[in-house]
Amino acid sequence: MNKIHVKTGDTVMLMVGDKKGDKGKTGKVLTVSPKEGKVIVEGINMVTKHVKPRQQGQLGGRVQAESPIYACKVMPVCPKCNKPTRIGHKIEDGKKIRVCKHCGAELKY
Numbered sequence: 001m002n003k004i005h006v007k008t009g010d011t012v013m014l015m016v017g018d019k020k021g022d023k024g025k026t027g028k029v030l031t032v033s034p035k036e037g038k039v040i041v042e043g044i045n046m047v048t049k050h051v052k053p054r055q056q057g058q059l060g061g062r063v064q065a066e067s068p069i070y071a072c073k074v075m076p077v078c079p080k081c082n083k084p085t086r087i088g089h090k091i092e093d094g095k096k097i098r099v100c101k102h103c104g105a106e107l108k109y
Contacts, residue, residue: 039071049063
């Protein structure tokens with residue numbers, strides 16, 4: 001199992017890519033897959049899927065959905081300074097908390 005620096009519910013910014021114009025966009029992490037090292041971010045890396053109707057009366061068609069991207073291509077956004085940041089750790093009251101490297105604010109998820 002690989003360690004991933006983002007967690008479900010974090011707000012992240014996409015740091016790479018120019019084909020779809022997603023570079024610099026922010027979104028909320030929907031799911032994290034540590035085994036693959038990928039995350040699914042809301043509104044980023046949208047793909048079109050063609051779905052067939054599975055039951056009688058159901059409509060088929062084209063559906064927009066988020067596609068997974070590598071976790072190393074996103075950075076968490078600090079809620080206080082509103083910049084993409086690396087994550088530091090502090091121990092307070094016996095608990096390990098995640099903090100912003102720029103301003104020291106706590107990163108909650």
